[in-house]
Amino acid sequence: MPWWRRRGKTSEPGQVIDQNGAPVLAKAAEAFPDLSQLGTYLAANGIRVVDPGIPLSNYAGTAAAMRVWETQPSVRKVVDYIARALATIPWHVYERVSDTDRRRVTDHPLALLLSNPAPAVPPSRLWHSVIVDWLIHDRWCVQVLPNADTASGWELRRKPARRMHVLADDDDQPAFLYLISSRGPAQVVPLPGPYLFDHGYASVGADGTSPMETMQQILAEQTEAVEWRRSVWRNGARVPAVIERPAEAPKWSKTAKERFQAAFNAFMGRGSQAGGTPILEDGMKLVTVTAFNPKDTQDIEGRKLTDAEVASSYHIPPELVGAREGTFSNLDAFRQMLYTHSVGPDITMLQDVLNTMLVPIVAPGTNLYIEANVESKLRGSFTEQATLLQTATGAPYMLRSEARSVQNLPFVEGTDELVTPLNVLVGGLASPTDTAPPPSLPKGQGRPE
Incomplete structure (x- = not known):
């Protein structure tokens, strides 16, 4: 069939439609006698194709991305770090009562669905798999299904990225x-x-562009470095040395040379005498050389460099994945930045998908919205929280009974009242830990005894 022969389709992607977007009904195949008539027909009818389908290269790219997850430690380290951080953020549902009033909702089917999205999969594990799909393939998809056996009446089911295209x-x-x-x-x-999905930018279409394609050269370089090091350890001597044989030594016969090589190979690699000392003959010397010194190959530095490059590609500080040395103070600062500058945009994009796609399905016609509880990840230590809350409230904020329950101690009568020290007054000191100067006295009066 000539390539300029057209064939209509009715309801498949790639169907032929006219200038107004209406599908052209299926007709028998029609052949144009020459390309000029084909051009005239196209100019008059404006036929265009919605989508040409999925190129085979996309399937090859998907398989290649899956292999990277399995074989590249740097990618798995960084991607798993981000996925674990995002998957453990709790999702809260709120009702917009007014412009200045919000109320958290915990008993609506939407809130129940987010707390237990899949009957057989824990919430954090479901979102971990979804986020890994997103970070590896640059697209993800979740199906929203009714399920009468769940408390919410709904279920979320992940569609693996290898099995979906946009x-x-x-x-x-x-x-x-x-x-x-x-x-x-x-x-x-x-x-x-009834699907939740998202995709990244693609030069053509809306199927996203896997970061594995962008990092292909870096990852290939790391693969070659690992393969070279394995070859050195498998085939090379355990010390960087060569054997020198005096020029005046008797000429070797082929049999004598092969015998010596076989004997020396026993001390190399995984030979029977590996690690031992070979016996040299005919005045031979074992001379150390500096070429290909394992210390000079900077194996650890090369691995850290790849970790840093992958972390930078995902906008993550390399210090958080051990690619660069860090101190306690800057690691704490990087941890705070992780949920704001680093993965903050990712959290916003996930939040937008849930609000624009999930809320209309599960809670249509309501003022409900979903928000990530990022504050749960930014909380400091117990000591830091206690100091901050005490300063913010200006008084103790915890009952004695609550403090006892934190330490798993039994309840004691009379401990369920808030104790306020006498030096803390409303409108007085800002905190029990603050001190105030003595009150000023009128001129001429001394301090009372």
Whole structure:
């Protein structure tokens, strides 16, 4: 069939549609006698293709990204660090009562769904897998299903990134989800639908661009370095040395040379006498050379450099993953920055997806919204929290009974009242830990005894 022959389709991605966006009904294949008539037809009817489908290169890229997760320690270290940090952030549901009033909701199906999204998968594990899909493949998808056996009446089911693609229109806007199944043909789901999904930027389409493609050269360099080091340890001598044989020594026969090589190989690699000292003959000398000295190959430095490059690609301070040395003070500062400058935009994007896609499905027509409780990750130590709260309230904030329960001590009668020291007054000292100067006295009067 000539490539300029057209064939209409009715309801498949890649269907032929006219200038107004209406699908052209299926017709028998029509051949144009020459390219000029084909051009005239296209100019008159304005036929365009919504999406050409999924190129085979996308499947190859997906498989390559999966192999990187399995074989690249630097990628797994950084990606797992980010995924664990994001997956353990609790999601809270609030009701917008007014512009100045918000009320947290805990008994609505939306809140119950977020606290237990999948019957057989813990919430943190579900979101960990979703976020790893996002960081590795630059796209993720979760299906929203009704489930009468759950407290919320709903269920979230992850669609692995290797089994989903986002099909776009001419403006690179998501138009369909292409879901691959091992139990039957692929499904083409029009959007919007009962799915939560997101994707990164792509030069063509809306399927995202895997960071593994961007870091391909760095990761390939690391792979070659690891392979070279393995070859050195497998084949090379345990010391960087060569054997010198005097020029005046008797000429070696082929048999004598092979015998000596076989004997010396026993002291190399995994030979039977590895680690021992070979017996040299004919005045031979074992001379140490400085070329390819294992110390000079900077193995540890090379690994740290790859860790730092991957961490920088994901906008994470390298100190947090051990790629650079850090102190207690700057590590604490980096930890605070992690949930604001580093992964703060990622949290916002996840939050936007939940509010724009999940809320209309589970809680339509309500004033509910979802917010990540990032403050739970930014809390300091117990001592820091106690000092801050005491200063902020200007008085003790904890009952004695509550303090006893923190230490797992039994309840004692008379300890469920808040004790306020006498030196703490409303409008007086800001905190029990503060001190105040003595009150000023009128001129001529001394301090009372």
